[in-house]
Amino acid sequence: MQVIGVTGAGKTTFVNTVTGENSLETNDDVDSVTQEAVSITCSIDGKSVTLIDTPGFDDRQRTEVDILKLVAKHLMDTYSSGTYLNGVVFLQPINQARVGASEASRTRLFKKLLGDQAFHRVIIGGTMWTSREDAERKIEQRKNRTDIWGDMVQQGATPVAYDNTREGALTIIRALMEHQPGKLLIQEELASGKSLLETSAGRELEKQKGEDIAKLREELRDLKSDKEATAAEIQHLKDKIYQKEEEIMELNRGC
Ligand SMILES: Nc1nc2c(ncn2[C@@H]2O[C@H](COP(=O)(O)OP(=O)(O)O)[C@@H](O)[C@H]2O)c(=O)[nH]1
Ligand SMILES: [Mg+2]
Incomplete structure (x- = not known):
């Protein structure tokens, strides 16, 4: 169990x-x-x-x-x-x-x-x-x-x-x-030979990460057009996007 x-x-x-x-x-x-x-x-x-x-x-x-x-x-x-x-x-x-x-x-x-x-x-x-x-x-x-x-x-x-x-x-x-x-x-x-990314759970996780990235990119766009935003804040968001992209790549590499 x-x-x-x-x-x-x-x-x-x-x-x-x-x-x-x-x-x-x-x-x-x-x-x-x-x-x-x-x-x-x-x-x-x-x-x-x-x-x-x-x-x-x-x-x-x-x-x-x-x-x-x-x-x-x-x-x-x-x-x-x-x-x-x-x-x-x-x-x-x-x-x-x-x-x-x-x-x-x-x-x-x-x-x-x-x-x-x-x-x-x-x-x-x-x-x-x-x-x-x-x-x-x-x-x-x-x-x-x-x-x-x-x-x-x-x-x-x-x-x-x-x-x-x-x-x-x-x-x-x-x-x-x-x-x-x-x-x-x-x-x-x-067992049927699918890679982790090809499994239903893998695909779901990839989809969720993709949605997270889309939201973060939107935030980044808003932040960039905000005159009061600092370079550090922008960099922080960029890092977060990079991390999520890395996760998707990691999922691609499989078990
Ligand atoms: N109130 C309450 N606390 C619980 C219960 N099960 C676990 N805890 C407490 O919640 C914390 C996390 O529990 P743990 O078993 O390590 O969670 P896990 O991360 O899912 O393995 C511990 O402090 C437990 O004592 C529960 O059914 N009710
Ligand atoms: Mg535990």
Whole structure:
């Protein structure tokens, strides 16, 4: 089973809660601690269960392209060794007042990584909530939007308010254990010989970076026509554009 989500969603804590060990280091500040994708095997109801903890997108130290590469590589390695995933735990903090732009784009990327065929094997855990009533409302909002969880839910994904307890974590794992193991879209695509950029997730990330660049170029145009703009401000924007372009090139270079 794979645990995915943005940095700080509570992935590592979830894995530790299931295994009952503090074998993985969690992060108490905003910077992510999980640097690699790690597989941990434990026994649940007498069955051997392997959980994959992944670094989160939205990491401060690494680009999303780097994270996608790490996750893709680990998924390919497990796939090549004959291990298929029963399910995926997608954790999403739901403590914010509304769904932000970055949540929307991350969610789009996750969906492209998993593929429609895997949605019925996905449990979406809303984390970091304070009252159950509020959690249910936030979940409902996301279920009602096809661009967020709606399409996944229509195709069998189950959203739950995850309460950060071992019992809650085990309920999720037990439900996923019922499923037949299968492939994720990115595994299928990479196994068929596609490059990372050619995969649905790769293309999505390239598209998002392209949109970021277009926005930054617009900002740059505005700034250049602003008489009060300093050379340093202009250079800063140019650097940001350059970084995004580098990321796209990096994606091109593949795993
Ligand atoms: N309120 C709340 N805090 C959590 C939950 N899960 C994790 N945390 C805390 O959030 C921080 C980030 O958790 P971590 O597991 O490292 O997140 P990751 O980046 O997704 O691996 C840590 O300080 C955790 O103790 C949760 O379900 N609810
Ligand atoms: Mg982590």
